[in-house]
Structure formats: structure tokens, C-alpha cells
Amino acid sequence: MPLQVTNVQQREHVFVSALPGLEPAVEAEAKALGFSPQKVEGGVELTGAPGLHQEANLRLRTASRVLLRLGRFSAPDVGALEKGLAGLSLGRVWDGRTAPRLSVALHRARFKGPDTVMAAAARAWRLASVERAGVLDEESFEGLTLLVRVEGDTCTVSADTSGEPLHRRGYRQEVSRAPLRETLAAGILVLAGxxxxxxxxxxxxxxxxxxxxxxxxxxxxxxxxxxxxxFERFPGFDATAWRARQARAGTETLPAPRSALRGYDINAGSLGTARRNARRAGVTLTLERQDVRTLVPPAGLGPGLVVVNPPYGKRVGEAEDLPGLYRALGATFRRAFSGWRAAVLVPEDTGLIRALGLPEGRSLPVRNGGLRCRLLLCSLPSPQGA
Known part of the structure; x- marks a missing residue:
């Protein structure tokens, strides 16, 4: 396969990564924003005009990271790998002064291990050495991070345009027990409609x-x-165009939510954290201290969507107490939210799922903090005669 380098001046090719199970949410969100996504393993691919990677970072709320494709070439051996890396056009993302880090993924490659790729990159770019990146979803780096993926004989090189993982919106400086990533929360809301x-x-x-x-x-x-x-540190970054892009997005923001939002928790400290996070996010939430077992929602509210991430036992609480809590949660749903739709994130524990006693609906595999979970989506029956 001959060297293929993306012409970023005319078209951009972008890969948007997602948490496991959220690929359909990213695809749906991208379509709603006017992109033309192609769902692939681990996320979606987008193609568009210059600035697409900026637009994706700015607007996609279910995405984990945005990668700008720089090139793809045949790499059946180390020599071809080094030649392909040397032929990449990196000027838009790398100034050549500070060595980039490499995140390496090998799948059925014909050469051994990430160290081989690191050494080939150092020779290709005339560097003393190249540092290997850690887990990108857990850290950030002030310099450039390039991702090198070799699958069979094909090598794909991309630049990380996000930096910090996209779930770090900036408002959540405090968390309660068992925090939920912002991208997962948004993805669940999208999947729940x-x-x-x-x-x-x-x-x-x-x-x-x-x-x-x-x-x-x-x-x-x-x-x-x-x-x-x-991407704001890329040599080719146009700060004026970026500010204009931000301004356009800002003018589309409505002054207040169009829906009623209500939150309840038995823990007063959690409610305080929620209020402060909401204040940093620029929103006002109606929060009330109530036990889920006896919860009474405001009269005249609904129907709508009730969503919850209950304890799993592995994170908070004691596992032996969970079946009773899940039975109580299911009873509250049936009593207080009849006619509503429900979205519940639960561990892959059939006993706990049965304890909820929810009506049959959809069950989608997702991951929360590395734990295998199920997202249960269903409609709660209305009272007879309603």
C-alpha cells in the first residue's frame, strides 16, 4: 500500500473514540449535529472541511477523544514502518522541537512490541528517543501525542487533538461517591432518547x-x-478562527434549560457537591434530600425520563444490602413514576436486575469505570384506567 497522507488543507479525516457501548450514542449525536459519521469499532469516523477536529471537540458530548488522521501506509516490516513514518507530513501538528509521545497499538503486526515502533519513530524523525504515552483516558500531556496503530501490514498514524479526556468539562471539581463520567452520563441520556x-x-x-x-x-x-x-498548541493553530467558532457555539446556547430537572439523594453532602458543580456549570438545579425508598416527586411533573446510577457494591455500600435497595428502587419507580421512561445503569448481576422488577425493555452493554454494566431502558406502565 503506498503512503497516503491526509491533505488537511482540503479535507480532514477524524476518528472519534467512545467508551465501550457508547458508539451508537456518538453516531446519533454526530448525525444530529450535521456530521456524516461512520460507526466503527470503538467510535465513529468523520470526514469534513478543515476545522472538523475542533468542531468535534467543542460539540460532541458523548465522545472520549478526537484523533486527527495524519496518514496510513503499508508496514510489513520495520524498514517500511520507518520509511512510512519519515514520509508523514507533521508540520501542522508538530514544531519539530519537543519530541512527541507515542501511543502504540499492535494487532497481528509482523514485528515485535511497542519498543520497535518507538525506535523506528526516533530514527525516522531524527530524535534521540521517543517517549511512550501512558493511558490517554487517564492523563494529559502538554506536548504532542501521536497514536500509531499497526493492524496486520497497515499502519495508521493520528494526532490527539483533545489533550485532557473530553469527559473533563471543567465544572466537576468535586465528586461524590462512585462518580459517573460526564461522557457516560450524556451517552446514557442520548441512548434513552x-x-x-x-x-x-x-x-x-x-x-x-x-x-x-x-x-x-x-x-x-x-x-x-x-x-x-x-490542538490549541499545534503550530498551525489559528486562534482567531477558533474564537469565532467558540462564539458561534456560544450564541446557540439557550439562557436556561427547556426542561424541568429534579435531583434527590439521601446524602446531604452529595447534594452540596451537586449544587456547587451545577453553579460552576452555570445551571441551577432543584435538589431535595429524600430517601429513594420513600421518594415523593413534585405533583404535576411528568411524564418524562427518570435516570439513575445506583450503587454496585464494588464501589460503595455493602453487597449484601444491595438486593433490598434495588427492590425498593424498582418499587419507587412503579409507584412514583408510572407512565415515565426509565434508564438504569446496573452491574452485570442478574440477581440485582431481577430485584428491580422493571418491565421488559432494552438492555445495552456498557462499561462504567472499567466495570461491565447493563443499561436498562424501559417504559413504566401507567396506572390502570389512566
Whole structure:
């Protein structure tokens, strides 16, 4: 395969990564934003005009990271790998002064290990050495991070344009127990069909992530307005064009959510954390201290979406107490939210799922903090005769 280098001046090719199970959410969100996504393993691919990687970072609330494709070439051996790396056009993303880090993924490659790729890159770019990147979703780096993926004989090289993982919106400086990533919360709302207009209730709201993400969705607020990105350090970065892009997104933001948002929790400290996080996010939440077992939602609210991330036992609480809590949660859903839709993130524990006693619906595999989970989506029956 001959060397193929993306002509970033005419078209951009972008890979948007997602948490496992959220690929359909990223695809749906990208379509709603006017992109033309192609769902692939681990995320979606986008093609568009220059600045696409900036737009994706700014607006996609379910994405984990945005990678700008730099080139793809045949690498059946180390010599071809080195030649292909040397032929890449890196001037837009790398100034040549500070060595980039490399994140390496090998799948059925014909040469041994990441160290081989690191050494080939150092020779190709005439560097003394190249540092290997750690886990990108757990750290950030002030310099350039390049991702080198070799699958069979094909090598694909991309630049990380996000920097800090995209779930770090900037508002959540505090968390309660068992925090939920902002991208996962947004993805669950998308998969549950939240429209930004219907009421949204979280009966165990913790630090308020579901509600804040729902408020921003309701306001049509771009999730990246409060943070910085790795692409702002690229040599070819146009600060004026970026500010104009941010300004356009800012003018689309509605002054207040269009939906009623309510949060409940038995822990007063969690409610305080949720209030402070919401204040940093620029939204006002209606929060109340109530036990999920006896919860009474405001009269006249609904129907809408009730969403919850209950304890799993591996994170908070004692496992032996969970079946009773899940039975109580299911009973509250049936009693207080009849006629609503429900979205519940639960561990892959059939006993706990049975304890909820929810109506049959969809069950989607997702991961939360590395744990295998199920997202249960269903409609709660209305009272007979209603």
C-alpha cells in the first residue's frame, strides 16, 4: 500500500473514540449535529472541511477523544514502518522541537512490541528517543501525542487533538461517591432518547452529573466551551478562527434549560457537591434530600425520563444490602413514576436486575469505570384506567 497522507488543507479525516457501548450514542449525536459519521469499532469516523477536529471537540458530548488522521501506509516490516513514518507530513501538528509521545497499538503486526515502533519513530524523525504515552483516558500531556496503530501490514498514524479526556468539562471539581463520567452520563441520556424538553429526574443524583449534562443538552450548550484542547498548541493553530467558532457555539446556547430537572439523594453532602458543580456549570438545579425508598416527586411533573446510577457494591455500600435497595428502587419507580421512561445503569448481576422488577425493555452493554454494566431502558406502565 503506498503512503497516503491526509491533505488537511482540503479535507480532514477524524476518528472519534467512545467508551465501550457508547458508539451508537456518538453516531446519533454526530448525525444530529450535521456530521456524516461512520460507526466503527470503538467510535465513529468523520470526514469534513478543515476545522472538523475542533468542531468535534467543542460539540460532541458523548465522545472520549478526537484523533486527527495524519496518514496510513503499508508496514510489513520495520524498514517500511520507518520509511512510512519519515514520509508523514507533521508540520501542522508538530514544531519539530519537543519530541512527541507515542501511543502504540499492535494487532497481528509482523514485528515485535511497542519498543520497535518507538525506535523506528526516533530514527525516522531524527530524535534521540521517543517517549511512550501512558493511558490517554487517564492523563494529559502538554506536548504532542501521536497514536500509531499497526493492524496486520497497515499502519495508521493520528494526532490527539483533545489533550485532557473530553469527559473533563471543567465544572466537576468535586465528586461524590462512585462518580459517573460526564461522557457516560450524556451517552446514557442520548441512548434513552432524552429530548431536552421533557422532565428529567435522578432519584439518587450524587454529584449531579446526569442533571448537569441534561441541563446542557436542554440548553443546546456545547460541552467544550469551558476548557482548552491539545490542538490549541499545534503550530498551525489559528486562534482567531477558533474564537469565532467558540462564539458561534456560544450564541446557540439557550439562557436556561427547556426542561424541568429534579435531583434527590439521601446524602446531604452529595447534594452540596451537586449544587456547587451545577453553579460552576452555570445551571441551577432543584435538589431535595429524600430517601429513594420513600421518594415523593413534585405533583404535576411528568411524564418524562427518570435516570439513575445506583450503587454496585464494588464501589460503595455493602453487597449484601444491595438486593433490598434495588427492590425498593424498582418499587419507587412503579409507584412514583408510572407512565415515565426509565434508564438504569446496573452491574452485570442478574440477581440485582431481577430485584428491580422493571418491565421488559432494552438492555445495552456498557462499561462504567472499567466495570461491565447493563443499561436498562424501559417504559413504566401507567396506572390502570389512566
Amino acid at each position: 432524552y429530548d431536552g424538553v421533557e422532565p428529567l429526574v435522578d432519584p439518587m443524583c450524587g454529584s449531579g452529573t446526569f442533571l448537569i449534562e441534561g441541563a446542557w443538552m436542554s440548553q443546546r450548550r456545547a460541552p467544550g466551551l469551558q476548557r482548552t484542547f491539545a
